[in-house]
Amino acid sequence: MTWTGSAAQSLERPGAVLDLAGATITPAFVDAHVHATATGLLVDGLDLTGCPSPRALLDAVAARAAARPGALVWGHGWQELDWPGPAPDRAALDRAAAGAPVYLSRVDVHSALVSSALLERAPAAVGARGWSSGPLSTQAHHHARRAALAAVDARTREAAQRAFLADTATRGVGVVHECAGPDISSVADLAALLALAGELGPDVVGYWGQAVRTADEARELLAATGARGLAGDLFVDGSLGSRTAALRAPYADEPTHAGHRYLDPDAIAAHVAACTLAGVQAGFHVIGDAAADAALAGLGDAARRTTARAHPAHRIEHLEMLDPAQAAELAALGVVASVQPLFDACWGGPTGMYAERLGPDRAAGMNPYARLHAAGVVLALGSDAPVTPVGPWEAVRAAVAHRTPSSGLTAAQALTAHTVGGHRAAGDRTPTAGRLVAGAPASYAVWDGTDPLGGAPGTPRCLRTVQRGRLLHDTLSDTPGSAG
Template sequence: MTLLLGARVLDPGAPAGPAAVEIVDGTITRVGPAGAERGDHVVHLDGAVLTPAFVDAHVHATSTGLLVDGLDLTGCPSPRALLDAVRTRAAARPGALVWGHGWQEQDWDGPVPTRAELDRAAAGAPVYLSRIDVHSALVTGDLAGGAPDGPVTADAHHRARRAALDAVDGPVRDAAQRAFLADAAAHGIGVVHECAGPDISSRADLAALLAADGPDVVGYWGEAVATADDARDLLAATGAHGLAGDLFVDGSIGSRTAALCAPYSDAPGCTGNRYLDLDAVAAHLAACTAAGIQAGFHVIGDAAAALLVDALRRTPPGRVRHRVEHLEMVDAAQIAVLAGHGVVASVQPLFDACWGGEDGMYAERLGPRARAMNPFAALHAAGVELALGSDSPVTPVGPWEAVRAAVAHRTPGSGLTTAQALAAHTVGGHRAAGDTDPLAGRIVPGAPASYALWDGAVGDGRVGTCLRTVQRGRVLHDTLR
């Protein structure tokens, strides 16, 4: 038996306060006032904060882990700096794949590098550098597949990413996945939802991740099917939990590939990309519903949201709750349909923190339409279950940063309370994966011992470092030993 004494417990369904937590055989057996308890292992916490282990409801493990030894271009100030970084890496490892991520061009003092410039900097090495949103990339000619000069987007980007990942061998991939899972555990995360698929990774990549040690992995495979038998066969072939995640209906605002009803404010005539039509979305929903398999889609633009809602109206009710990723541009009538169908929304609050507001990238791309983006409060009020995540590597893994961003939404009235955000990043993540256990994500008697300990106060949503992460009794991260 383990006793945790002197912690301030933050449970999504109860008032915060100091408590003693008793754990036996991986299950919480008591939460209450401290007394004269005895146990095999007593941990005196002196006011540390105890929360449920967090669930990151949208990640890309390998792509994130590759950045441990790749080029982190977040904050890269100019095209010249990007080329210098590629040149230095290519010189250090002649011929090896240069994998990088995170560049954003809107504040640069010049155009993005040409393919010829990138080829020269790489000196013959293949280069894949994803934009911050991972919906376009700068690549060398050997990965471009004949696409026009400039960043590759849409299907050309999907092909380039597959080719780049094919150049990553098994040991490097496994090391990247281990690095990602260890980092997630060190941030208090006990469960991650991997959003895999043929346009993102590979079946081998997903299989390796599902077999890795660390936080629990709920794997999704984003590939459309037309019949219930197809859905069952694909689920069995991939080992996935559901046919959802990044099954792309559209792209992203930053790369101007999110599907819009009216053109982008900074690109007249451009309304983004539509990767699936209404019939394909409706067929996938119907097939998965009939098979009892969770379906889901990547939806960002308002035209994509309208398409999903139209498909839901065609879909008879089933016994599973489907999910939608991102859902950044959605109106009240559409929210009502989503709520009525029990759809879970997997959302990323740091998107708003990074690109929202009157002077952010969303306003630049969309004008006044940006003010209505990411309406977390309206979704919650309508009864749509929310699950928070990072979409790592798009934004960093960091549950408290996501909680704070959800609360401090850059559009007044669109944010959540701290309690709501905490619930969405714990209980909501379990609900998003179809877990109906009412105790999942809670610190209550009878719940699995899945918790994280933190060394700071949380009155304003801020904590220090994670001291320990435990998932179903398994210690994933520990600094207290």
Template sequence: MTRTLLLGARVVDPGAPAEGSSALEVEYGRITWAGPADLGRERAPGADVHDLDGAVVTPAFVDAHVHATATGLLADGLDLTGCPSPAALLDAVAARAAARPGALIWGHGWQDQIWTEATPPRSAIDRAAAGASVYLSRIDVHSALVSSALLDRAPGAADEPGWSDGPLSAGAHHHARRAALAAVDGRTRAAAQEAFLAAAAALGVAVVHECAGPDISSATDLAELLARPGPQVVGYWGEAVTTAAQARELLAATGAHGLAGDLFVDGSIGSRTAALRAPYADAPGCTGNRYLDAEAVGAHVTACTEAGVQAGFHVIGDAAADALVDGLRIAAAATSPDAVRAARHRVEHLEMAEPAQAALLAELGVAASVQPLFDAHWGGPHGMYAERLGATRAAPMNPFAALRDAGVLLALGSDTPVTPVAPWDAVHAAAAHRTPGSGLTPAEALAAHTVGGHRAGGEGSPLAGRLVAGAPATYAVWDGPGPLDGDPRPPRCLQTVFRGTALHDTLPRLA
């Protein structure tokens, strides 16, 4: 393998108290030397040299929560993010149905809280679709507008909780989503996955954690994604088990790294399916959905701990956080706190955790995969969270600083397509939290989006995410520092490298 030398860079190592290196040498997939550029030039003979002229080198990002196929499908689907009204949504469906008669219409991103009119009934979707199958997920992907033609493919949906003439949620939505994904042909699915991975690499992302499962994707989808070249895919399968034997069998059947990710304890705030102790402020009497109780959480964590398998859950509401910590206590009593810690379990989102709960997570070694752009998009005193919960209850949400202070390992992700793959935007959002005192510093956010992601994904190398001699050569080159120097604008990615292999490369070389 050719020895590579990066010269004249600003090298940002998340584990260093101050930036000192301006050159890196890479060989056989590892960083073999880091130091000043003048010494680096002495190592140039025989190397593939990049003179970076002041560019910035950071570890490549780890997106700790993605849905690759669903995101890739939007390259040719209906992007309804920012759709201003139900009428505009119906116009978009009608235009697509006219352009591609009978074809599946896949869309995503509508947000009812920004509309002044009610969500359209199924009859309106059917008229616009002209007989086509339609699946249009809300921005949080916990509810969807669908056509009757799609429901013909999901006959059990009408018998599930969450059935309505408008958006489907809970079990009814899960049936409809499975039917929609089953209607996507293999060639389209492959193109969606390849488009997603290429786009992630071009944004400086070298590793993604795919959160698959029976209620969100399929085993076939996960297997095909795991086989694709590009950024490394760490696959999770969100399905509960009760014995160690079941855990091992499910891991072998899916090829997953762990039984975690979107294993739903509850739903989302936007769809009013997150499990709450007290009712939603804008829906009196509604406290959301509870898909797993503490006993089920405890059984799953116990089984995975005994099998040496990483477990994890989707947790958003405060009642769901209660179920999580109570379940962890059950598992620690059934095995031991040391055994639970050794398994390195994780939790996704954790938007309403309290200090005592954070302390327990830290004690048991549970990593938190969190999404700063949730706060950027829906936080603040007048955001969607405040609308759903009231400003007082919404203010403490996404408590990144409190989790950090408790000693919880943080990993940052996007939950794409809920929010886009935009790692520098996530770093900025974590630092510019809408609730003062709840955010991280830019340096801490960068570390959580790199080192934290590797550790949460079970990476064995203790130097993963670092830019020091001996570390895996997984890095990205940028045309500026962006949020690291207080500029919210993301820099442009010039190169993304994973273990010495370039995934995205626009750098010139010296002769």
């Protein structure tokens, strides 16, 4: 079915009615921030989520290197917070890898453990900040990541992308926003994903995170990449877990360090103004409060430079630390906040990673969703997969059950942010986008009888996912009407 309508109208359309027998139907979800290839590579890579110690990590690398001598060892998900000692040094990793190139991203993907064999493929990383020992971060990490991705052949990349799209469809997601860029993936990777998305799986809205200074540069880059906008992971700073998020005051657990900033307000303003003049979305990755200061200064400057032009809905990813005045300013500028509630579920609370990095007082103000919503900022929910898994109901529940009292959303607000908000974040202001309304193209998900928001334990199972009339996932094939 590619239509919704009244019961009377359905009499004129044989097979248009689906008897859900007590199941729940929602709009298809939108995941507003993903990295498809990196997530899909974990199907055949080393999933280090929950890895309990440096020794366990090294053992996993050794086993993989022995099974596939000389092949790239791609892994993701380790975090050292509860480890009995520091992350392995490069010498230990080299011994485990037996000469193989190794790339193991930390859970936040802003630092990574890499082997010497991989560094040989990333000569620009040598000499960059922090390259000589321990995990690589900032630009050294970006160089190493590019080298690791270059070692992934086209067949493996396609398999990873197919696995990601197929799995995402089973979770009731009809649209994903791919946040690509020169420091995250590649033009070829984004092109392959966009081509594949037309064949199967959810719709893909592609973003490319690379700064420009003129409208002509913006248009040329969009033509070269096929992206919807120059946004997503265009880094203003890094992450709290890797201590590269830019802070106004130093880290509580590293008092001599206040993070790293990649862009200043002038570069931000130039990028936003160029994109505005070209009529396309701009956007940035922003985590720390100093990065938020820079982003707001640049956005405000760009707005003053382009007062005579209609402004697209520019966006900011993550936006974890900001004060009430900044929330009001974002709303006035029409900026969409693309946020990840599972970050709070994983690292929030009085004893979580945020409290360890920032101290409990600063950590208590993290991810202020209620403040943003009250100010009138459009929210779009996502996962940042592979940082956290694609899981719409898990994200909705995390937004509602925020670990800081009064910072969460209501269930209705969270559901809207994960459906309508995702379309708004992509610049789609069509009144029917993300809603179940008569006359709209059918984009919906059907869930088993578990009440998703009624407090019942467990996560509801997706029975069917349809996006714009395309059947993406189905366990109801015995029911008349192939798409609903």
